[in-house]
Amino acid sequence: MHHAFAIEAEGGEGIEVALGWADKELGMKIAVNPDIVVLKYGLFSVEDARRVGEIAAQGPVAGEHKVILIAAARAYREAQNALLKLFEEPPEGTYLFLILPSLGGLLPTLRSRVHILELGIKNKELRIGKEAEEFLKATRERRSAMVKKLATGKDEEERRAHRDEALAIMNGIEAVAYQHVGRSTSHIKLLEEIQTLRGYLHQPSAPVKMILEHLAIVAPRDLR
Numbered sequence: 001m002h003h004a005f006a007i008e009a010e011g012g013e014g015i016e017v018a019l020g021w022a023d024k025e026l027g028m029k030i031a032v033n034p035d036i037v038v039l040k041y042g043l044f045s046v047e048d049a050r051r052v053g054e055i056a057a058q059g060p061v062a063g064e065h066k067v068i069l070i071a072a073a074r075a076y077r078e079a080q081n082a083l084l085k086l087f088e089e090p091p092e093g094t095y096l097f098l099i100l101p102s103l104g105g106l107l108p109t110l111r112s113r114v115h116i117l118e119l120g121i122k123n124k125e126l127r128i129g130k131e132a133e134e135f136l137k138a139t140r141e142r143r144s145a146m147v148k149k150l151a152t153g154k155d156e157e158e159r160r161a162h163r164d165e166a167l168a169i170m171n172g173i174e175a176v177a178y179q180h181v182g183r184s185t186s187h188i189k190l191l192e193e194i195q196t197l198r199g200y201l202h203q204p205s206a207p208v209k210m211i212l213e214h215l216a217i218v219a220p221r222d223l224r
Contacts, residue, residue, distance in 0.1 A: 005018070022036065052070060059094070073100075080107045083110060136173060177223065
């Protein structure tokens with residue numbers, strides 16, 4: 001049985017799937033169980049990864065198994081690197097779940113250490129998001145206004161929220177492109193562009209304005 005998993009979903013949906021797996025596969029009581037740890041982050045950092053390692057090292061408290069759920073809007077590459085050893089060799093009886101809106105930004109080294117839990121076609125079709133819908137339908141002028149807004153912020157908290165929204169737009173457009181990938185080579189090209197842009201967006205000092213301006217150019221309004 002696998003001990004490390006990744007789920008492509010928004011936080012609440014992914015957590016529900018992971019808890020259902022723990023109930024079905026491990027027979028764990030879900031409610032008020034100290035051996036089920038749910039961790040939620042906007043941005044998953046190296047410090048957060050170290051904290052996960054500390055929690056995992058403590059082992060189960062009340063039973064034979066421990067389940068740790070990590071739900072984040074995005075994860076720094078450095079944070080993913082910090083998880084590699086833990087995800088490759090979790091402590092005995094410990095199961096790990098990494099839940100992200102999109103797995104496109106997962107490092108190949110981390111992806112090779114996890115089993116991907118699929119949610120099914122119905123759920124995947126719903127995971128586009130209103131931000132991506134608005135961006136896809138927007139005129140060039142409207143897209144420019146959206147980019148200007150997301151590239152600014154009065155403080156770090158607002159800038160982080162705008163970065164999360166930018167990532168949600170990118171993930172949503174990627175989901176739509178995947179649905180139509182067999183129709184045209186242009187969709188494959190768009191997916192390649194998004195993968196590159198998301199890699200930049202995950203960096204702490206990423207030029208959000210430049211990244212979104214490029215996305216606005218390569219994402220056609222008639223994608224859907």
